[in-house]
Amino acid sequence: MPHAVDVRIRNDVSDIVILRDTLDHLAREFGIPQRALTQLQVALDEVASNVIKYSWDDGGPHEFLVRIIVQPDRVDLELFDDGREFDPVTALPPTQPAAGQRPRPGGLGIHLIKQLVDRFAYERIDGRNHTTLSKTCEVGTAVQRSEE
Amino acid sequence: MNALSIGQTRAGNVCIVTLTGRIDSTSASDVMAELTRLISSGEKSILVDLGAVLYLTSAAFRALLVATNEAERRAAKLALCNLAGHVRELFEMGGLLDVFAIHNSRDEALKQLAGPHA
Numbered sequence: 001m002p003h004a005v006d007v008r009i010r011n012d013v014s015d016i017v018i019l020r021d022t023l024d025h026l027a028r029e030f031g032i033p034q035r036a037l038t039q040l041q042v043a044l045d046e047v048a049s050n051v052i053k054y055s056w057d058d059g060g061p062h063e064f065l066v067r068i069i070v071q072p073d074r075v076d077l078e079l080f081d082d083g084r085e086f087d088p089v090t091a092l093p094p095t096q097p098a099a100g101q102r103p104r105p106g107g108l109g110i111h112l113i114k115q116l117v118d119r120f121a122y123e124r125i126d127g128r129n130h131t132t133l134s135k136t137c138e139v140g141t142a143v144q145r146s147e148e
Numbered sequence: 149m150n151a152l153s154i155g156q157t158r159a160g161n162v163c164i165v166t167l168t169g170r171i172d173s174t175s176a177s178d179v180m181a182e183l184t185r186l187i188s189s190g191e192k193s194i195l196v197d198l199g200a201v202l203y204l205t206s207a208a209f210r211a212l213l214v215a216t217n218e219a220e221r222r223a224a225k226l227a228l229c230n231l232a233g234h235v236r237e238l239f240e241m242g243g244l245l246d247v248f249a250i251h252n253s254r255d256e257a258l259k260q261l262a263g264p265h266a
Contacts, residue, residue: 016174038203038234041170045205049173108206108242115241 003030004069011052011062019044019066030070036137039116043133044077046109047088055083055129070139074118077133086129088113089122151175154182162193162261164254168200176207183215183226192224193261197254199230209242216248225249229257 007022009015023044027037048066056062064081088110114120119134152175155166163186171179186194196212198204212228219226227249231239239245251257 013173016172020170020172020174035234041172042203042205042238045172045207049205049207108209112206112238112241 002069002071004067007066007068008063009048009066011056011064013049013052016045016048016052019048019068023068026068026070026075031140032070032075033137033139036075036135040075040077040133040135043113043116043135046113047077047079047131047133050088050109051079051081051083051129051131054086055081057084072139074134074136075139077135079131080128082128085124087122087124088131089120152178154178159195159258160262162195162258163191164195164197166197166200170202171204171208171211173205173207176205176211179208180211180214183211184218187215187218187222187224187226194219194224194226195254195257195261196226196228197230198228198235199232199254201235203234204238206242209244212248225261227251227257227261229254 003026005022005026007019009018020041023037023041026032032040044066051064055064062081062083064079064083067076067078067080069076069078091110113133116135117133118136119132121132123130152167152169152171155168157164157166165182165186167179169175183194183196216226229251230253231250236245239248239250249260251260
Protein backbone atom coordinates (compact mmCIF):
# COMPACT_ATOMS: atom_id res chain seq x y z
CA MET A 1 0.00 0.00 0.00
CA PRO A 2 -0.53 2.32 -1.73
CA HIS A 3 -1.03 0.45 -4.96
CA ALA A 4 -1.30 2.32 -8.26
CA VAL A 5 -2.46 1.03 -11.63
CA ASP A 6 -2.17 3.05 -14.84
CA VAL A 7 -4.68 2.43 -17.61
CA ARG A 8 -4.45 4.16 -20.96
CA ILE A 9 -7.68 4.23 -22.96
CA ARG A 10 -8.89 5.69 -26.24
CA ASN A 11 -11.45 8.47 -26.56
CA ASP A 12 -14.00 5.76 -27.33
CA VAL A 13 -16.82 5.15 -24.88
CA SER A 14 -16.49 1.37 -25.29
CA ASP A 15 -13.05 1.60 -23.62
CA ILE A 16 -14.72 2.58 -20.34
CA VAL A 17 -15.30 -1.14 -19.83
CA ILE A 18 -11.52 -1.47 -19.33
CA LEU A 19 -11.64 1.07 -16.48
CA ARG A 20 -14.67 -0.61 -14.93
CA ASP A 21 -13.05 -4.04 -14.98
CA THR A 22 -9.76 -2.70 -13.61
CA LEU A 23 -11.55 -1.05 -10.68
CA ASP A 24 -13.55 -4.23 -10.01
CA HIS A 25 -10.36 -6.25 -10.02
CA LEU A 26 -8.66 -3.87 -7.57
CA ALA A 27 -11.73 -3.92 -5.32
CA ARG A 28 -11.56 -7.70 -5.07
CA GLU A 29 -7.81 -7.74 -4.58
CA PHE A 30 -7.67 -5.06 -1.90
CA GLY A 31 -11.11 -5.22 -0.32
CA ILE A 32 -12.75 -1.94 -1.28
CA PRO A 33 -16.14 -1.82 0.48
CA GLN A 34 -19.09 -2.45 -1.85
CA ARG A 35 -20.81 0.91 -1.34
CA ALA A 36 -17.59 2.84 -1.98
CA LEU A 37 -16.90 0.67 -5.03
CA THR A 38 -20.32 1.39 -6.52
CA GLN A 39 -19.88 5.12 -5.96
CA LEU A 40 -16.39 5.03 -7.45
CA GLN A 41 -17.64 3.13 -10.49
CA VAL A 42 -20.31 5.75 -11.15
CA ALA A 43 -17.86 8.65 -10.60
CA LEU A 44 -15.23 7.02 -12.83
CA ASP A 45 -17.76 6.48 -15.62
CA GLU A 46 -18.90 10.09 -15.36
CA VAL A 47 -15.46 11.68 -15.35
CA ALA A 48 -14.02 9.46 -18.09
CA SER A 49 -17.04 9.83 -20.37
CA ASN A 50 -16.79 13.59 -19.86
CA VAL A 51 -13.19 13.56 -21.11
CA ILE A 52 -14.19 11.41 -24.08
CA LYS A 53 -17.11 13.69 -25.02
CA TYR A 54 -15.59 17.11 -24.46
CA SER A 55 -11.79 17.12 -24.47
CA TRP A 56 -11.30 16.87 -28.22
CA ASP A 57 -13.47 18.17 -31.01
CA ASP A 58 -11.41 17.17 -34.03
CA GLY A 59 -13.11 13.78 -34.36
CA GLY A 60 -9.71 12.09 -34.33
CA PRO A 61 -8.38 9.28 -32.15
CA HIS A 62 -6.79 10.27 -28.86
CA GLU A 63 -5.67 8.49 -25.73
CA PHE A 64 -5.67 9.51 -22.10
CA LEU A 65 -4.33 8.12 -18.88
CA VAL A 66 -6.34 7.02 -15.88
CA ARG A 67 -4.46 6.19 -12.68
CA ILE A 68 -6.26 4.32 -9.92
CA ILE A 69 -4.50 4.47 -6.56
CA VAL A 70 -5.66 2.29 -3.69
CA GLN A 71 -4.63 3.71 -0.31
CA PRO A 72 -5.41 2.25 3.13
CA ASP A 73 -7.99 4.95 3.80
CA ARG A 74 -9.15 6.00 0.35
CA VAL A 75 -9.14 5.38 -3.39
CA ASP A 76 -7.89 8.08 -5.78
CA LEU A 77 -8.80 8.34 -9.45
CA GLU A 78 -6.52 10.58 -11.52
CA LEU A 79 -7.14 11.45 -15.15
CA PHE A 80 -4.61 13.12 -17.45
CA ASP A 81 -5.63 14.26 -20.92
CA ASP A 82 -4.14 16.64 -23.47
CA GLY A 83 -7.50 17.93 -24.70
CA ARG A 84 -8.81 21.47 -24.47
CA GLU A 85 -8.80 23.16 -21.09
CA PHE A 86 -11.91 22.37 -19.09
CA ASP A 87 -12.38 22.60 -15.34
CA PRO A 88 -15.27 20.29 -14.39
CA VAL A 89 -15.06 21.31 -10.74
CA THR A 90 -16.22 24.86 -11.41
CA ALA A 91 -18.61 23.90 -14.20
CA LEU A 92 -22.10 25.23 -13.65
CA PRO A 93 -24.63 22.78 -12.24
CA PRO A 94 -27.50 21.73 -14.50
CA THR A 95 -30.16 24.43 -14.67
CA GLN A 96 -33.20 23.72 -12.57
CA PRO A 97 -36.29 23.07 -14.65
CA ALA A 98 -39.34 25.26 -14.18
CA ALA A 99 -41.96 23.94 -11.77
CA GLY A 100 -43.78 20.98 -13.25
CA GLN A 101 -41.18 20.53 -15.98
CA ARG A 102 -38.86 17.58 -16.32
CA PRO A 103 -35.13 18.41 -16.28
CA ARG A 104 -33.43 18.46 -19.64
CA PRO A 105 -31.60 15.20 -20.33
CA GLY A 106 -27.90 15.28 -19.55
CA GLY A 107 -25.78 17.64 -17.45
CA LEU A 108 -26.11 15.55 -14.33
CA GLY A 109 -22.75 13.82 -14.39
CA ILE A 110 -20.67 16.47 -12.64
CA HIS A 111 -23.46 17.09 -10.13
CA LEU A 112 -23.35 13.36 -9.26
CA ILE A 113 -19.54 13.25 -9.02
CA LYS A 114 -19.55 16.04 -6.42
CA GLN A 115 -21.85 14.03 -4.21
CA LEU A 116 -20.18 10.66 -4.74
CA VAL A 117 -16.57 11.52 -3.85
CA ASP A 118 -14.91 13.39 -1.00
CA ARG A 119 -12.49 15.36 -3.13
CA PHE A 120 -12.85 16.56 -6.71
CA ALA A 121 -9.97 18.70 -7.96
CA TYR A 122 -8.71 20.05 -11.26
CA GLU A 123 -5.43 21.52 -12.46
CA ARG A 124 -4.11 22.52 -15.88
CA ILE A 125 -0.49 21.41 -15.96
CA ASP A 126 1.81 21.79 -18.98
CA GLY A 127 -1.07 21.92 -21.41
CA ARG A 128 -2.82 18.91 -19.90
CA ASN A 129 -5.98 18.54 -17.85
CA HIS A 130 -5.37 16.76 -14.55
CA THR A 131 -8.54 15.78 -12.73
CA THR A 132 -8.45 14.00 -9.36
CA LEU A 133 -11.26 12.29 -7.47
CA SER A 134 -10.81 10.79 -3.99
CA LYS A 135 -13.18 8.56 -2.10
CA THR A 136 -12.54 8.00 1.59
CA CYS A 137 -13.17 4.41 2.68
CA GLU A 138 -11.63 1.72 4.82
CA VAL A 139 -9.80 -0.42 2.32
CA GLY A 140 -9.02 -4.01 3.26
CA THR A 141 -11.89 -4.59 5.64
CA ALA A 142 -14.46 -5.67 3.10
CA VAL A 143 -14.97 -9.33 2.37
CA GLN A 144 -15.50 -9.38 -1.37
CA ARG A 145 -17.86 -11.82 -2.94
CA SER A 146 -16.13 -13.87 -5.57
CA GLU A 147 -17.89 -13.27 -8.85
CA GLU A 148 -17.81 -15.48 -11.89
CA MET B 149 -18.64 -8.77 -16.01
CA ASN B 150 -22.10 -7.80 -14.76
CA ALA B 151 -22.82 -6.13 -18.05
CA LEU B 152 -26.36 -5.03 -18.71
CA SER B 153 -29.04 -7.46 -19.81
CA ILE B 154 -32.50 -6.42 -20.90
CA GLY B 155 -35.44 -8.80 -20.43
CA GLN B 156 -39.03 -8.38 -21.41
CA THR B 157 -42.31 -9.88 -20.18
CA ARG B 158 -45.93 -8.87 -20.32
CA ALA B 159 -48.67 -8.57 -17.71
CA GLY B 160 -51.97 -7.84 -19.44
CA ASN B 161 -51.48 -4.70 -21.48
CA VAL B 162 -48.34 -3.69 -19.60
CA CYS B 163 -44.95 -4.40 -21.14
CA ILE B 164 -42.41 -5.05 -18.37
CA VAL B 165 -38.76 -4.35 -19.14
CA THR B 166 -36.39 -5.89 -16.60
CA LEU B 167 -32.91 -4.41 -16.48
CA THR B 168 -30.12 -6.40 -14.85
CA GLY B 169 -26.55 -5.30 -14.17
CA ARG B 170 -24.97 -1.91 -14.70
CA ILE B 171 -26.42 0.90 -16.78
CA ASP B 172 -23.49 3.14 -17.61
CA SER B 173 -22.17 5.14 -20.53
CA THR B 174 -21.37 1.92 -22.42
CA SER B 175 -24.86 0.44 -22.11
CA ALA B 176 -27.34 3.31 -21.61
CA SER B 177 -27.85 3.66 -25.36
CA ASP B 178 -29.16 0.07 -25.45
CA VAL B 179 -31.77 0.96 -22.83
CA MET B 180 -32.79 4.08 -24.75
CA ALA B 181 -33.00 2.14 -28.02
CA GLU B 182 -35.14 -0.61 -26.50
CA LEU B 183 -37.54 1.75 -24.73
CA THR B 184 -37.99 4.05 -27.73
CA ARG B 185 -38.49 0.98 -29.95
CA LEU B 186 -41.28 -0.26 -27.67
CA ILE B 187 -42.92 3.19 -27.61
CA SER B 188 -42.66 3.50 -31.40
CA SER B 189 -44.18 0.05 -31.82
CA GLY B 190 -47.31 1.29 -30.05
CA GLU B 191 -46.88 0.08 -26.46
CA LYS B 192 -49.00 2.31 -24.24
CA SER B 193 -47.92 1.07 -20.79
CA ILE B 194 -44.27 0.29 -20.06
CA LEU B 195 -42.89 -0.65 -16.69
CA VAL B 196 -39.12 -0.62 -16.17
CA ASP B 197 -38.08 -2.86 -13.29
CA LEU B 198 -34.76 -1.67 -11.81
CA GLY B 199 -34.66 -4.23 -8.96
CA ALA B 200 -31.65 -6.08 -10.38
CA VAL B 201 -29.66 -3.01 -11.38
CA LEU B 202 -26.33 -2.69 -9.62
CA TYR B 203 -25.90 1.01 -10.36
CA LEU B 204 -26.69 3.59 -13.00
CA THR B 205 -24.97 6.73 -14.23
CA SER B 206 -26.15 10.02 -15.72
CA ALA B 207 -26.16 8.37 -19.16
CA ALA B 208 -28.84 6.01 -17.82
CA PHE B 209 -30.85 8.88 -16.36
CA ARG B 210 -30.65 10.60 -19.72
CA ALA B 211 -31.96 7.45 -21.46
CA LEU B 212 -34.87 7.19 -19.01
CA LEU B 213 -35.68 10.91 -19.37
CA VAL B 214 -35.65 10.74 -23.16
CA ALA B 215 -37.87 7.64 -23.11
CA THR B 216 -40.28 9.23 -20.61
CA ASN B 217 -40.58 12.35 -22.76
CA GLU B 218 -41.11 10.23 -25.84
CA ALA B 219 -43.78 8.16 -24.07
CA GLU B 220 -45.59 11.35 -23.08
CA ARG B 221 -45.43 12.64 -26.63
CA ARG B 222 -47.13 9.47 -27.83
CA ALA B 223 -49.70 9.36 -25.02
CA ALA B 224 -48.06 6.31 -23.47
CA LYS B 225 -47.16 5.71 -19.83
CA LEU B 226 -43.69 4.80 -18.63
CA ALA B 227 -43.10 3.95 -14.98
CA LEU B 228 -40.20 2.62 -12.90
CA CYS B 229 -40.30 0.17 -10.01
CA ASN B 230 -38.11 -1.60 -7.44
CA LEU B 231 -35.51 1.11 -6.86
CA ALA B 232 -33.43 -0.31 -4.05
CA GLY B 233 -30.23 0.55 -2.18
CA HIS B 234 -27.57 2.22 -4.31
CA VAL B 235 -29.97 2.77 -7.18
CA ARG B 236 -32.48 4.72 -5.09
CA GLU B 237 -29.61 6.67 -3.56
CA LEU B 238 -28.38 7.69 -7.03
CA PHE B 239 -31.88 8.86 -8.02
CA GLU B 240 -31.91 10.93 -4.81
CA MET B 241 -28.48 12.42 -5.55
CA GLY B 242 -29.63 13.35 -9.03
CA GLY B 243 -32.78 14.97 -7.62
CA LEU B 244 -34.77 12.63 -9.84
CA LEU B 245 -37.14 10.84 -7.48
CA ASP B 246 -39.96 13.25 -8.35
CA VAL B 247 -39.21 13.34 -12.05
CA PHE B 248 -40.37 9.82 -12.92
CA ALA B 249 -43.43 7.77 -12.02
CA ILE B 250 -41.80 5.53 -9.42
CA HIS B 251 -43.47 2.60 -7.64
CA ASN B 252 -42.16 0.52 -4.75
CA SER B 253 -43.06 -2.83 -6.23
CA ARG B 254 -44.04 -4.40 -9.51
CA ASP B 255 -47.52 -5.20 -8.16
CA GLU B 256 -48.14 -1.64 -7.09
CA ALA B 257 -46.95 -0.36 -10.45
CA LEU B 258 -49.10 -2.79 -12.40
CA LYS B 259 -52.22 -1.73 -10.49
CA GLN B 260 -51.47 1.89 -11.28
CA LEU B 261 -50.57 1.32 -14.92
CA ALA B 262 -53.50 -0.97 -15.62
CA GLY B 263 -55.71 1.93 -14.50
CA PRO B 264 -59.44 1.92 -13.85
CA HIS B 265 -60.33 1.04 -17.43
CA ALA B 266 -58.22 -2.15 -17.54
